[in-house]
Amino acid sequence: MNRRRSAVTILIVAGALLAPAPASAANTTLTVNAASPFRPVSHVGAGGLYALAENNRPADTMLLPLKLNTLTQPSPRVGQRPNGQPPGGDALLVAPQATRVGAAEYIRMPDIYPNFPYQWVSWNDWLSKVDTQVRDRLAATGTSNIAGWELWNEPDYTWNTSAAGSFNAGWVTTFRRVRALDALTPIVGPSTATYNESWMRSFLTYARDNNALPDIICWHELTAASRIAGDIANYRALESSLGISPRRISINEYATPTEIDQPGPVASYIAKFERGGVNDAERAFWYEYGTVNGLTVNNQPTGSWWLYKWYGDMAGNMVVTTPRAQTGLDGFASHDPTRRIVDVVFGGESATNFVRVTGLSTVGGQVRVTLESTPANGRTSVVSNPTTISNTTATVSNGELTVTVPNMSATSGYHLRIQPTSGVPAYQQRYEAENAAIFRANRFGSSSASAGAYVGQIDNTGDPRTASYVDFVVNVPTARAYTMRIGYANATGATSTHGLAYNGGAWSTVSYPPTGAWGQFGATVSTSVTLRAGYNVIRLAKGSPFFGGGTGYAELDYIELV
Template sequence: MARTLTALALALVTTAATVVTEATPAAAAGATLTVDVSRPFRPVTHAATGGLYGLAENNRPADSTLLPLRVNSLTQPAPGVGQRPNGQPPGGDSLLIAPQADRVGAGQYIRMPDIYPDFPYRWVSWNDWLAKVDTMVRARLAATTVTNVLAWELWNEPDYTWNTSAAGPFNEGWVRTYRAVRALDPLTPIVGPSTATYSRSWMQSFLTHARDTGTLPDIICWHELQNPDRIAADIADYRNLEASLGISPRRLSINEYAAPSEVDVPGRIASYVAKLERGGVESAHRAFWYEYGTMNGLVTGNSQPTGTWWLYKWYGDMAGNMVTTTTTSSGLDGFAAYDPTRKVVNVVFGNESGTNTVNLTGIGALGSSVRVTLLSTPSSGRFTAVSAPTVVSTTTRQVSDGRLSVSVPDMVATSAYQLLVEPVSGVPAYQQRYEAENASVFRAQRLTSSSASGGGYVGRIDNSGTPRTDSYVDFVVNVPSARTYTLTIGYANATGATATQGLAYNGGPWTTVSYPPTPSWGQFGATVSTTVSLRAGYNVIRLAKGSPYFSGGTGYAELDYIELT
C-alpha cells in the first residue's frame, strides 16, 4: 500500500473500521483444523502469492527467490511512475519490471494513479489526468514485447483518495477514465474500483452507475487490510449484490491484504491465505508498507528469505487441487492441497498457540501407512534471514478408514507450520507431472473434464496477434540436475488437422510442437513428446499460441499436463 502508517490510520478511521493492532489471536488453544482431501474445490493456482510493488527495476529481489514461490501476479505502478511510497524514490515501473515478471511467470496490474508523486494523490485537473492516461496507455501499447499485463487499474482507494470537490463524483470520474482507456485500448481488462475497504453501499452505488453506463470492470477489486475474518462475509455480500443487480459474475482480486502488524507474521498470513483461497479470488497481493525490492518483506535487502518466505515456499510447492479445510477456532486456520500424481497432502496452518490438532480425512489412497513431516517457520520480521524451516518431527503413522489425527504441540501463534503426509513407500525424487491448470495461464481458460489428469485442463488458447491478446501457459518446474529431459505433453485437438504451438524455456529460442488431431475437445489421453535441456533447479517452460518473438501457432489445442522424465 503506497502510504505511510499515519495515513493508514486516518484512512481506517474514516471508514469506521477496527484496525488489527496485534497479530497474536486471543482464541484459546486446543483447536482443530480438519482437512478433507476427498473435497477438492479448485485447482492450485497460488492465487494469494502476489504483491503490491513486489518488484523493483533492478531485478530485485533475485529471480532465485521468486521462482520457488510461483508468484501469481503483481500490482505495479504506471509507466513513468511518480509515486514515492513512504518517501522512497519512484520505482517499480510496470514496463521496466515486465521482463523479470515474465521470467518468473507472473502477470501484473498497472496502477494508473501512481503516475502522481503523492499519496493521497493530489488532483490537478481533468485535462492533466486525461493527458496522463493517454501517455500511459500509449507507452504500454508501444511496448510490443510486454505480454504479461493483466489489467488497467484505473484508480486506487477512491473511498479515501478521490478529491470529489475538485474532480466531481468518483462514479462519473470512473466513466470518463474508463472511456479514455477504452478509446485507445479496447482489449486489456479493467480492474476496479479498488476501494480501501469493502462497503456494500459504496459498491452498490458504483456498480449500478457502471452497469448503467456500460463501464463495468472486468475484474472487481477491493482491499482487505484489517482482519482476515472479514473476507468470507465481504465476498459473499459482493456476490449477492452482483446477482441482485443483474451483473454477470466478475473475476475477483484482493490486490492488497494484511496490515503492517500482520504482513510479516507467518501465522497470521496463513489465516489470510486460507480465507482468500476459500473465497475463490483470482489473485491477492501482499500490501506494500516498507521498501521496494523485497517482495514486501518476503526477503531481506540482500534477497535472503525471511520466516514468511518459507510459508509462501510451502504454498508454491502445492500442486493438484486445493482441498477443503475447516476450523473450530477463530484463530487456528490453514489451507491444503492434494497432488494425486505423487499422493502428497500439503497442509499449511498457523495463527494459534498451544497444543492443537490437524485431522485428515479422505487419505485412503496414500495407503495404510504414511510418513508425516511437521515443519515450522518463525516470525522473523523483514530484516532477519531464515535459512531453512525447522523440522519439528518426522514420524510413521497408521491410517484408519482414510483418517489420521496429528497433534501439534507447543504451537506459537505467530509461526506457521507445514504438515506433509506422503506414502511410507516414498514419492518420486522430484515432481515430474505439472498440471496445466496449476500453471500461470495468460488469456486462456481453466476448464474441467473427468478424463483430464487431475480433473482439469487449459483450453480456449485461441488469441494471437498483439501483446494484449497472446495466449500462453508458463510452467515453473524444478528439476534435480542439468541435463536433457523428455517433455511429454497431454493434449486434445478436435480440429481435424494438426495444430501447432510454440515451445520455449528460460527465455531461449522457440521451437514448434505439433499436435495431431484427436477425437473430441475435452477428452484426453493423447500425448506428444520432445526434449528440453534444463538447468538444475527452477526453469520456466512456455507453451504459446502467441508470444514475443514467436510468429504464432496454427489451429487449436487444449493442454492437460506436461511431464518431465
C-alpha cells in the same frame, strides 16, 4: 494502501511419535478433507503490491519457488514516492522479470502522481497522464503479461470530490478514455480501501448504467482476515441483485502492517481467499518495495518467504479446510493425486492444536508425516531454513489421521506434509497445466484429464495483449536433457502446433496430431528440453512475443519430465 473418532491421533514432539493424546488435550482443530477438491492449485494469494523493483530486485532465484500469481505495480513513468523512497517499480520496466517468473501484472494508473494520498491537479492533467500510460504500454510490443489497468486506488480515501467531482462519474470518464485507446486489456476497480456494501452498490449501479463495469472487481482487505468470507459473500449477493454477471475478484492489498511479516496470520488470509474463490490477492505494501513486501532481505529468505515457498510447492487441487471459527487457527491444503501428497499450511493459534486430515484412502495405509515451522522473525532477519519438528511414519486408520501440534506460536507458520512411505519420485515429474501460470486461456474440468482439469481456449490474434500461453515453473535435480511428455487434446481434425521455449531461449515447435474430441484426454506427444538444475520456466504458446504464432488449436492437460 500505499504506505503504508476413528482417526488415529498422533502427538509430534521433538521428532517422536507418542501415544494418542487424550481428548482433554485438544485446543483447536483444523479439519482437512483431502478427498474434497474445490479448485485447481493456482497460488491465488501469491502476489504483492510493488513487489518488484527495477534491476531484478529481488533475484529470480528468490521468486521462482513462490509461483507468483499476480503483481500490482505502479504506472509507466512512475512518480509515486512510497514511504519517502524514490519512485520505482515501473510496471513496464519490471515486466521482463515478472514474465521470467510467470507473474501477471496490474498497472496502477494513479501512481504516476508523486504523493499519497494523490494530489489532484485537473481533468486535463489526469487524462493526459492516462493517455501517456496507455500509449507507453501499447508501444511495449514485447510485453504480454499485463493483466489489467487499475484506474484508481482507494477512491473511498483518496478521491478529491470537491476538485474532481464524484468518483462514479470520474470512473466512467477514465474508463472511456482507456477504452478509446485500448479495447482489449481488462479494467480493474474500484479498488476501495475497505469493502462497504452501500459504497459498492452506488458504484456498480452507476457503472452498469453507463456501460463501464470493471472486468475485475477489486477491493482491499487491510483490517482483519475474519472479514473476508463475509465481504465476498456480500459482494456476490450484491452483484447478483444488480443483474451483473460474475466478475473475477482481486484483493490486491491484504494484511495489516503488523500481520504482513507474520506467517501465522497470513496463512489465515490465504486460506480465506482460496475458499472464497478469488482470482488473485496481493500482499499489502507497508514498508519498502522490491522485496515482495518483506519476503526477502538482501536476496535471502525471511521467515514469511518459507510459508509462500510451501504454498508454491503445492500441486494438484486445493482441498476443503474447515476451521473452528473465522479467527484463530486456519489454513489451506492441497492434494496432488499423481504423487499422492497432501500439503497443509496453517497458523494463527498458540498452545496445543490439532490438524485432522480425512480422505486419505488414496494416499496409502502407511504414510510419512513431516511437520515443520517458520518463525515471525521480521522482514530484516534471514531465515535460512524452516525448522523440522518431526519427520516420521504413521498408520492411516479409516482414511484419517490427526496430528497434534504442541507449543504453537500464533505468529509462526506451519507446514504438514503427508505422503506414501514409498513410490514418491525423487523430484516432481508431472506438472498440471491448470496449476501453471495461464495467460488469456481458461481452466476447465474433465473426468478424463489428469487431476480432473485442463487448460483450453488457448488462442491468439497476433497482438501482445491477446497472446495466449501457459508457463510451467518446474524444478529438476540435474542440468541435462529431459524428455517432456505433453498430455493434450486436438479435435480440429488436423495437426495443430504450439511454440515451445524455456528460460527465455529460442523457440521451437510442438505438433499435436488430431484426437477424437475436445476435453477428452489420453493422447501424448514427446519432445526433448535441456534444463538447468533447479527452477526453469517452460512456455507452451499459441501466441507470444517474438513467436509468430501456432496453428490450429490444442488443449493442454499436463507436462511430464522424465
